[in-house]
Amino acid sequence: MDRKQLQTIRRELHQIPELGFEEFKTQQYLLDEIGRMPQEHIEIKTWRTGILVFVKGKHPSKTIGYRADIDGLPITEKTGFDFHSRHKGKMHACGHDFHMTIALGALSRLAGNPAQDNCLFIFQPAEEGPGGAKPLLESEEFQFWRPDVIFALHIAPDLPVGTVSSRKGLLFANTSELFIDLKGKGGHAAYPHHTHDMVVAASYFVTQLQQIVARRVDPLDSAVVTIGKITGGTVQNVIAEHARLEGTIRTMSPKAMEEVKENIERLAKGLELGHDCEVSIDYGANYHQVYNDGNHVESFRRVVAELKDVDFQEAPSAMTGEDFGYMLKEIPGFMFWLGVESEYGLHHARLTPDEQALTTGVDTVEAMIRGW
Ligand SMILES: CC(=O)N[C@@H](CCC[C@H](N)C(=O)O)C(=O)O
Numbered sequence: 506m507d508r509k510q511l512q513t514i515r516r517e518l519h520q521i522p523e524l525g526f527e528e529f530k531t532q533q534y535l536l537d538e539i540g541r542m543p544q545e546h547i548e549i550k551t552w553r554t555g556i557l558v559f560v561k562g563k564h565p566s567k568t569i570g571y572r573a574d575i576d577g578l579p580i581t582e583k584t585g586f587d588f589h590s591r592h593k594g595k596m597h598a599c600g601h602d603f604h605m606t607i608a609l610g611a612l613s614r615l616a617g618n619p620a621q622d623n624c625l626f627i628f629q630p631a632e633e634g635p636g637g638a639k640p641l642l643e644s645e646e647f648q649f650w651r652p653d654v655i656f657a658l659h660i661a662p663d664l665p666v667g668t669v670s671s672r673k674g675l676l677f678a679n680t681s682e683l684f685i686d687l688k689g690k691g692g693h694a695a696y697p698h699h700t701h702d703m704v705v706a707a708s709y710f711v712t713q714l715q716q717i718v719a720r721r722v723d724p725l726d727s728a729v730v731t732i733g734k735i736t737g738g739t740v741q742n743v744i745a746e747h748a749r750l751e752g753t754i755r756t757m758s759p760k761a762m763e764e765v766k767e768n769i770e771r772l773a774k775g776l777e778l779g780h781d782c783e784v785s786i787d788y789g790a791n792y793h794q795v796y797n798d799g800n801h802v803e804s805f806r807r808v809v810a811e812l813k814d815v816d817f818q819e820a821p822s823a824m825t826g827e828d829f830g831y832m833l834k835e836i837p838g839f840m841f842w843l844g845v846e847s848e849y850g851l852h853h854a855r856l857t858p859d860e861q862a863l864t865t866g867v868d869t870v871e872a873m874i875r876g877w
Pocket residue numbers: 599632633634659680681682752753754790792824825826827828851
């Protein structure tokens with residue numbers, strides 16, 4: 506696939522973002538593209554809305570897994586592109602259109618000319634939620650070609666095109682979604698003393714949550730508690746009997762995750778007493794940290810050093826989450842950032858990654874599979 510073909514695929518995928526486990530059009534699009542590649546060395550299986558493609562190596566001593574996530578986000582696009590999302594309220598705002606295109610580009614090269622080792626291309630659904638990596642790992646289909654080593658990339662808007670970046674050890678945080686429902690007694694806006702106002706309770710709770718990071722987490726460790734959405738109430742002159750907070754917790758260690766959750770629960774008990782309400786907490790999807798194997802990151806550095814237009818940069822750990830962490834927990838390997846230089850960051854409605862990075866991605870993934 507040349508630069509132009511990669512660009513076309515990326516733009517077509519960009520127009521059809523779908524949420525986790527609803528990637529039906531995306532799956533069909535990918536299957537059509539894979540169907541146009543040389544078929545002699547490949548075998549294909551589907552798993553829910555995902556796809557596994559096995560490429561038989563010339564003289565295999567191992568199977569190398571490469572994973573690309575395929576879902577979009579519930580964000581309304583504001584890029585102004587003529588190839589903008591055709592799915593209202595949904596957008597590839599985390600670069601999964603890039604991830605899929607790069608995987609297709611590398612797969613097409615390997616399908617035509619296999620590496621020494623076997624490789625398994627994993628098109629994985631539901632990374633943004635509720636999490637596809639864990640159930641895929643446990644699936645019968647995955648056991649069939651279970652890789653010995655595995656890797657993946659994520660686009661990095663803050664790095665220039667031509668740069669890849671990674672580190673030994675912790676790359677991405679432990680994450681947990683956070684959904685908090687508050688139920689109290691609503692009533693007339695003019696008679697607050699007859700009610701237990703859940704808008705007031707929710708507002709108070711949001712500020713209390715911030716103190717967990719400031720005062721309960723070891724300053725030498727790190728955590729984030731973000732509330733991204735608040736809903737509650739019905740109309741301006743009625744005191745709300747229900748409010749809901751939706752957010753995410755990020756920590757650098759599984760231990761800190763447990764501590765943050767214990768503190769949220771303790772504060773929730775205080776809120777129940779103080780505001781005469783019921784608080785229920787649901788942690789939704791939890792992702793294990795992305796922990797890179799030091800030896801495999803070394804191999805990656807060695808492979809990248811041989812590539813003419815690609816530079817390696819040491820990465821700091823980040824509070825981003827990735828369910829690829831579950832794959833790395835069971836199979837040694839690593840994840841890396843791919844520079845795509847965008848003024849707006851991940852999860853932004855104006856994310857505009859530079860398409861020149863598609864070729865860098867394909868070259869890097871192919872070289873790693875051939876050189877591992
Ligand atoms: C790379 C990236 O942006 N990943 C997402 C993963 C979301 C996990 C889950 N839905 C949560 O919000 O905790 C991220 O937000 O870091």
